[in-house]
Amino acid sequence: MLAAWMARCGINARIVDKRGTKIYAGQADGLQMRSLEIFDSFGFADRAWKEANHMIEMCMWNPGQDGVIRRSDRVPDVPVGLSRFQQIVLHQGRIERFFLDHIKKHSEDRIRVERGVLPEVMSFSEEEFNDHSIDTYPITVKLRHLTEEEAMPEQSKASEVSDGLFRSNLAADDTDDLIRQSVGKEGTAEIVRAKYVVGCDGAHSWTRKQLGFELEGEPTDFIWGVLDIIPITDFPDIRMRCAIHSASSGSMMVIPRENKLVRLYIQLTEIKPDASGRADRSKITPATIIAAAQKIIAPYKLTYEYCDWWTAYQIGQRVGTNFDYSSRVFLAGDAVHTHSPKAGQGMNVSMQDAYNLGWKLGLVIRGIARPEILKTYQSERRRVAQDLIAFDHKFSRLFSGRPAKDVLDEEGVSMEAFRDAFVKGNMFASGLSVDYGSSMLIAKEGSSIDQGDGTDVSSSYTKTRVVGRQELATNIKLGMRFPNYKVLNQSDARPWHLQENLRSDGRFRIIVFAGDVLFSTQKSKLEAFCDLLSSSQFLAPYLHRNIAMLTVHSSKRTETELLRDFPEVLHPFDTRTGWDYDSVFVDDESYHEGFGDAYNGYGVDKEAGCVVITRPDQYVGFIGSLNEQGWEGVEGYFKGVLMS
Amino acid sequence: MLAAWMARCGINARIVDKRGTKIYAGQADGLQMRSLEIFDSFGFADRAWKEANHMIEMCMWNPGQDGVIRRSDRVPDVPVGLSRFQQIVLHQGRIERFFLDHIKKHSEDRIRVERGVLPEVMSFSEEEFNDHSIDTYPITVKLRHLTEEEAMPEQSKASEVSDGLFRSNLAADDTDDLIRQSVGKEGTAEIVRAKYVVGCDGAHSWTRKQLGFELEGEPTDFIWGVLDIIPITDFPDIRMRCAIHSASSGSMMVIPRENKLVRLYIQLTEIKPDASGRADRSKITPATIIAAAQKIIAPYKLTYEYCDWWTAYQIGQRVGTNFDYSSRVFLAGDAVHTHSPKAGQGMNVSMQDAYNLGWKLGLVIRGIARPEILKTYQSERRRVAQDLIAFDHKFSRLFSGRPAKDVLDEEGVSMEAFRDAFVKGNMFASGLSVDYGSSMLIAKEGSSIDQGDGTDVSSSYTKTRVVGRQELATNIKLGMRFPNYKVLNQSDARPWHLQENLRSDGRFRIIVFAGDVLFSTQKSKLEAFCDLLSSSQFLAPYLHRNIAMLTVHSSKRTETELLRDFPEVLHPFDTRTGWDYDSVFVDDESYHEGFGDAYNGYGVDKEAGCVVITRPDQYVGFIGSLNEQGWEGVEGYFKGVLMS
Structure with a gap:
């Protein structure tokens, strides 16, 4: 990795x-x-x-x-x-x-x-x-x-x-x-x-x-064996993940695998650690492990002809x-x-x-x-x-x-x-509950010392501390990974998981929830925000190269057009390859894959929108409004993270 | 292929x-x-x-x-x-x-x-x-x-x-x-x-x-050019498939491609065939083709820096x-x-x-x-x-x-x-309307000569002609490709497109719509049908090796069990790898991907089911009932196709 x-x-x-x-x-x-x-x-x-x-x-x-x-x-x-x-x-x-x-x-x-x-x-x-x-x-x-x-x-x-x-x-x-x-x-x-x-x-x-x-930490007395086998059995749930607790022969976990294999985690109740606290591994063989499994799974039968791998371990944290x-x-x-x-x-x-x-x-x-x-x-x-x-x-x-x-x-x-x-x-x-604490990379309330492992990781590069406005995107949590809803590419109507566009290419992302650009006041707000963005001297060396732009708007797809309705900084022009058609998306109905309803899913206001910064690992660093105050937050966030 | x-x-x-x-x-x-x-x-x-x-x-x-x-x-x-x-x-x-x-x-x-x-x-x-x-x-x-x-x-x-x-x-x-x-x-x-x-x-x-x-057949007078380019344009639909008819400069088709490429089919109205009926290809260059495109797409601008490939052709059938x-x-x-x-x-x-x-x-x-x-x-x-x-x-x-x-x-x-x-x-x-005519491979009503190109391809190997019963599966059309609905694997609850299991491995398939096996009369019907199947001397050399079995039932998944409710011929046992867990499916609700509602989709009765034969290319050869009459159709179909 x-x-x-x-x-x-x-x-x-x-x-x-x-x-x-x-x-x-x-x-x-x-x-x-x-x-x-x-x-x-x-x-x-x-x-x-x-x-x-x-x-x-x-x-x-x-x-x-x-x-x-x-x-x-x-x-x-x-x-x-x-x-x-x-x-x-x-x-x-x-x-x-x-x-x-x-x-x-x-x-x-x-x-x-x-x-x-x-x-x-x-x-x-x-x-x-x-x-x-x-x-x-x-x-x-x-x-x-x-x-x-x-x-x-x-x-x-x-x-x-x-x-x-x-x-x-x-x-x-x-x-x-x-x-x-x-x-x-x-x-x-x-x-x-x-x-x-x-x-x-x-x-x-x-x-x-x-x-x-x-x-x-210390090891426990629990010893477990592992078998990767193609099981021959009348146990009905052998292709399900199972937790089996027997009355007195110990427990077993069944993990069905690819190519007909099943991994069995089998508690070895008859093996005990010695005086040193360690079990004698030489007593453990595939034969002793399958015998333990057969006791746990009885009255069902369990044997195998093919074993791919086996091991044993002693639990400890x-x-x-x-x-x-x-x-x-x-x-x-x-x-x-x-x-x-x-x-x-x-x-x-x-x-x-x-x-x-x-x-x-x-x-x-x-x-x-x-x-x-x-x-x-x-x-x-x-x-x-x-x-x-x-x-x-x-x-x-x-x-x-x-x-x-x-x-x-x-x-x-x-x-x-x-x-x-x-x-x-x-x-x-699931790995999805990870919630990184306040730091120079996560602009949220609270103490970075309390929310992490005790290390001080607050930023000292901005005069005033940047704090994101969680209430503008109630389901995009500061410190957690950016969640996923389906949206359509504005230019070709193709449905995408928005998350698919948060690629691990080493770039931060400014995700502009542009709101409804068919309202002229909202369109003016978007243009003013984009003017600040594209005229920032601090961000200029990083924009597009190290900070990608991603836009999701909430107007009807068929009533909007990329070149007419969205400022150039959101879909930059290249003299050899023309306009960028892959950065502006719309929260609208698709022909074949339903309606993602992304604004509702993300908890973002459909008219006013907001702006979100994701780190290169898709964790949410900042949320702000689509106005001057939000822009100051965006620039402040990056001043705390990037070299000047 | x-x-x-x-x-x-x-x-x-x-x-x-x-x-x-x-x-x-x-x-x-x-x-x-x-x-x-x-x-x-x-x-x-x-x-x-x-x-x-x-x-x-x-x-x-x-x-x-x-x-x-x-x-x-x-x-x-x-x-x-x-x-x-x-x-x-x-x-x-x-x-x-x-x-x-x-x-x-x-x-x-x-x-x-x-x-x-x-x-x-x-x-x-x-x-x-x-x-x-x-x-x-x-x-x-x-x-x-x-x-x-x-x-x-x-x-x-x-x-x-x-x-x-x-x-x-x-x-x-x-x-x-x-x-x-x-x-x-x-x-x-x-x-x-x-x-x-x-x-x-x-x-x-x-x-x-x-x-x-x-x-x-004969060529027409229509000459077209083709350009594979990365277009630089303000035409708003350049990433859509477009048919553009200009008032008097000819037509153009826009086919957006991978890697920012777009293929343009451009009518060359200024090039005409000579006396031989053929156009002089030497007059056609990328420059003449893009010039023709620019006239058609005006008032929008269209140029390119990168051309991947180009050609020209004269339409004929x-x-x-x-x-x-x-x-x-x-x-x-x-x-x-x-x-x-x-x-x-x-x-x-x-x-x-x-x-x-x-x-x-x-x-x-x-x-x-x-x-x-x-x-x-x-x-x-x-x-x-x-x-x-x-x-x-x-x-x-x-x-x-x-x-x-x-x-x-x-x-x-x-x-x-x-x-x-x-x-x-x-x-x-779409390629999905192909409907092969009556033949030894497609057991349907009508004349094989009329339904094909005139060749006689009726079977002469069975005493009575086998004809499938279209009414038992109203949306699985004899002669057309087997359509797709989602079902769950009975043994591990995983959702599959049923079509994914019709692999191109050279095997015919008997698809048993087993109906509701929790009704004892239906279960008896299924068992009787499977007895005929597994005791057929004609099919024995082919079963599983050249004719795969695929079962879809309509009972509740959690109330049925593979080994208890389904005859062995539907999920055969192998001494080295145990039971086959990948051939019996259920039309039931999934946790993450909705309900396929396959029986309704296929137009098959949820209680009585039916039996379908697909060819190795997924086209439907036969449909019959899950009883002795249906069995005779299945055996008769294969007697007309396979060597005895």
Whole structure:
């Protein structure tokens, strides 16, 4: 994800991975709605959507009075109406493939994942840390290129399953990656001098250890096994997501996957941690895991002929003390938060860390944004990690606990409580409830210290603090991702999800809700606002190049015309390619896809409109009125963020 | 298209093209709804849909009383509600790319387009023609591998436009094709012995000439130019499809394309055919074409900096006397029908010729289907070509004619007549009105001779003629493509377009509308029908392998279960991969995508259901009741089509 941003922002970056190949089986698989929106902003959500299994319904199975499991509930797997996507499941290897293709395309093959490469020493010239504007490289990292033998992960050497089926899992477009890319350098060392380093190097993060930062938290006694199999079973809901609580044999989660696979998370009640607090992994095999599953799912039968991958883990929740070292070295993903996998959060929250950091680094390195915005990374993402860990703590205990026999059984878990926690947790698990706190990037009321992780990220560049007017767009929340409604392109009547036009191209966006331009007073207001915009000396170097314009009006499409009714700054002219026909949209009825009713959905007044600023990651930074006061807010917002 | 079918059917086929490379610019661009449905059945409609420009609205511009053009009408570009797709525009080179990728994947790189290869001599052992079941190769073709110089089309050598911009048009995934694939054989000859030959070799078809078949029809006096440009203009509808009739300077059609391109079809009223009936092409240049366009579109301005491609043509309508020589050599596409390009039919009808022929050839070659089905190719597709030519004759004259000044101007074309012809023609132009006549493959009333092109294609293999019961599924028309409604997968509640499950995998389908299986009488009917199906000795070798099962029931999803309520033949068990969870669907409400209401849409009784047979190309072959009589129809249909 970070390399994708570097490719999109045109940054000279390197990405090294100690593994010898990409992932081909197992690991993460769940993609939440927000991750799909992000993939779509890069242009490859369709590939994931097409290949993945779609999870539509969650079924809860619990013991009845007779102790035999039966289906007690069906609920939609994700809240209805939140996003144009739903939760899908696809193995991590394919997701890596989409990123690799994207990085290749947008960096013109300049950025490649260098595999079998390990960092060994990192040192700093701290005196050069503070000045981000000069062209210095204050970080030195020594890399070692591993031999073929060193680069093979232990598991793929040891496990029969991965060995035997390795090639069978390959999609056609993966075969090139079987060949190591840095052939010829094996066993040699290399010195790299860098402006910034980001450690996305997992729970045992080497980078975190170099910085002396900690993961805080403790493991629990709950041990779980994971099987990726093609199940042979008479269990009726094997293609549904299921939470199964057996009376006394533990719990199981069923996650149906692509290509007939099903992932089973199976509680191993007979395996206990030893005195050190750690379970003996050598006792865990696919045979012990399926045996545990068979007890939980009885009286239904469950076997398999084909196993794609398996593993086991001990539940624990840990979060990093620091995500950021002097705005020069950053940590992301499992390097700063680990938890149980069953809520499908790990890969998503980790990708979203890098998604939050990438554009900020890109804009600072290119001299566009003030280096202070880098501090918002820890403020925004450590707070998310803390919320995630609290969620997972609660959810995993409810799921691993024995079901209560009756209302007097206080040690057992109430199945009603579990159901309620699941339904409430769904909003969090969708990734759409993220609400970044007040900062130089989010112009909202309140203390940036209280609303983040404690870091001070308020701006000090504007005389008066800019605060957006939430009441002008009641469903476009300051600090949250810009929501989606359908609109039509003014010039060709094609329906679009407005969100599709908020691409991850490194640009902020000024979204002008122009209101009803057939009213002459409103048209004059729009023209006056656009005059201020196009005559701003501060914004001139950034307009269109780093700040895109997007307009949505509420007049009838057939009564308005692009060139006649909308100022040029909203659809600029190019001498070679003519007018821009892709930036002005209308909230009107389509021929084939209904009426988006976007103004009502967004909670924006149809006559007066408003103006909204979105960050390059689609989070809402500012809302103002379409007049001089609103314009001052827009200019003030950017003065606090961009270099003068 | 034909090679795609050969790949899907596992046939040992070769495809040779005298051109040295694939197409990179110009040529055809319009994709009708039916073509997109076909692409989707192969699995790549999404690629076309994503890259293409979508045409939503057609605007008509005509002279007012003052002689100045003004917009007189807006109509939806395609009829609303006919298909889940609409008409899109994308250059032919990308469409070739999708086919090349598909052929590569499904033939495991066995079938490649051999470029720069020309047929020189074709001869037959006619005495071996009749017996299709024995392994003989009665056709001999001598091929010559061209030199690099010979394989370059004249146009790309001569034209500055193609030369200068050749590489700039390449998509990333096209670069491999710049390298000739049969390098090393240049200048050599080769003898190929074949069972069948299909000439898809264009209006000047070498294959057609070898067979002595004719194209019948005459050119008109209408000369048109074509420009693919990025226009610089103040014309307000430049991103709409437009038909512009000027008062006295001729007509123009505007076709907005991908990547800011617009294709302009421009009538060249100042160029006339000479005594031979042919226009002098040397007088036509991009400069003369844009000058003609500027006169038509005045008072609006129109210029360009970038031209991607240009050409000119003389309108004529011609159709082949024969599409088939002894069921051994076939002709398809421009080799048997040529007409004007403005209705966006050429590439579509041509691909659909090959789509009709491919699976028939594939099944005959593999010994599955009776060779007699090959005769339905000419019967079905020559009739379509005749209809196309009649449509184009009418439409192109209305479009090329001078607009009437008033109701008394009888020589002029009435703009109301043009509008009505366009709206009516839209149904034809969508490709969805194709209605194949009665034959061994289409069990409907009437004479196969009358309903096709005159060829006798009735079956002689069953004692009593099988005729489907149209009244059991009033909106699933015998002879037409199976229409689309949304249904849910019974096992995982995911919504699907039912059409998405009619994949082009070479299989017929028995679609069981099971009705309401919660009624015990209906459930018994279903079980009795399935018993007949699974105990048929005739169908046993074909079931599932060549005839897929697809079930749609009308009970509540949550009150039914796959294993409990549906006989095994509808979701067969495999010892390695377990039960089939992807063949039983339900007409019920979804969480996120509404209610398809498929039974009502298809006009099928919700309690009693019915049974439908679709051919491998999704055309409806038979409709019967879910009882013994219906079963006899199903078995009778297949006895007339498949080898015993």
